[in-house]
Amino acid sequence: MPNTRIRVPKTAKAGDAVEIRAIIQHPMENGFRLDSQGTAIPVEIITDFSCSYDGGQVFSVKLEPGLSANPYFSFFLKATTSGPVDFRWVDQDGTITTATEQLEVT
Amino acid sequence: MMEYDNSANWSRRGVLAGIGAGVMLLAMPVRADDASVAQAISDTFGDTPRQDGKIALKLPPLAETGNTVPLTVTVDSPMSDTERVKRVVVFANRNPRPLIAAMMFGPKAATAEFSTNMRLSGTQDVIAMAELSDGTIWQAQVRVLVTVGACDSLQLRY
């Protein structure tokens, strides 16, 4: 499973806009690079990223090869109630990578 | 010098080898043209009219490498229950594939803002389009100069 890093603040006040950051280790092969034999390396990318919290979606992305390797996203969540913030990445080969972090809302 | 398609690794060596062998090395388009960008946009948003404004598109004016260009998009929206941004789609008008990514904001998003890193195959315009909950589409466009070094314009194995 690819290495991921996520950042969710430990605590937040209800109604706060909380910055969330996520990154996954992935080459995002764009299909244009050549190997040492001069053959094009096929496209190999993460196709979907999503973040959900408190029973709803926060932010999701349909990725294309135009994003950099080790795709990184930051965005803002509206703190409502204490609970897990769930992250999910889907590789084009179907592999699903998940991560989760608890957010305490006061 | 800005014409070299660095991130796509279309090398001088490769092209010369191709010509030498009498082979056209054009399995994939090296760059998008205006028609393919227009096509990518209409595939995404149909023929809904677009207006300029509401989007702040933050990109470096000059990128030293096209492989990791930091991008921040902020759409002016209260993100209330009734007035929201549904999605933002980013295009690069001279990348081999103009569509960069589509970002959707769910009900738990506090603001219509995100940051990421994108690839630019050379100097070109980056276009961000936002679809709002009322169905209107807004756009912003920024030009990024991508510089190329003497060494990394080569196709090197290492």
Place this chain on the structure above:
Amino acid sequence: MNRALVAIMACAGIVATFAAVFAADQVPAQKPISGYDFMTTEVQQLQDDDFANPGLLWVEEGQTIWDDTKVASGKSCASCHGDATTAMRGVATRYPAYSAEAGHVINLEQQINQCRRERQGEPDFPYESEPLLSITAFVSTQSKGLPQSVAIVGPAAESFERGKAFFYQRRGQLNLSCANCHEQHAGDHLRGESISQGQLNGFPIYRALWQTMGSTNRMFAWCNEAVRAEPYPAGSQEYVDLELFERWRGQGLNIETPAVRR
């Protein structure tokens, strides 16, 4: 040069001693400047970001390897060394260094593999493999903020002299030495790109061009090929010697691993 000195030099056994004394008196040809200072603001910001710096993905993987007890001997790196933040602090500043076990100067990657072979009973991580880059980045980052200070005297002296000769030797179809660009033209431009001093204090680096981490030896190979010279294999003594000289050139520069470069 006086007659007495020539006589001493004729004695092969003392040549090494002479080289050591000579080397100790040397100073780098220029004040070292980190590659960081040759980057644009965006690249610097990515390196400084304690979350978004992609190199940290490798550092985290390195921590996993450090704690991994699923090896032949059942001993993880941590089993012997303990907490890396204290045990490995300063280690990367001293490599490449002479290894009595190997009988020659080795770099950090080779020291890690030596440990792996002898203490863990495991085969070497291949050069430039993800695990070797990860554990090297992890060990190196423990010295972040500490100045590079490699030893170039004693048993390392010969290696240092070979590395120095490599640095000033013109090579390849372009007939350029390392020094031609990275010493004589550091700060100038090659088309759109500024030329750095070629310092190694940030290695392993996350290089945007590669879209991944890379070692000092990959960078040497890349540079060699850029001047159309046949590169040496990663981990070759030629490159280890060059790394020793290069680290000495950057004596005093703070370790920045994982650095981000264009």
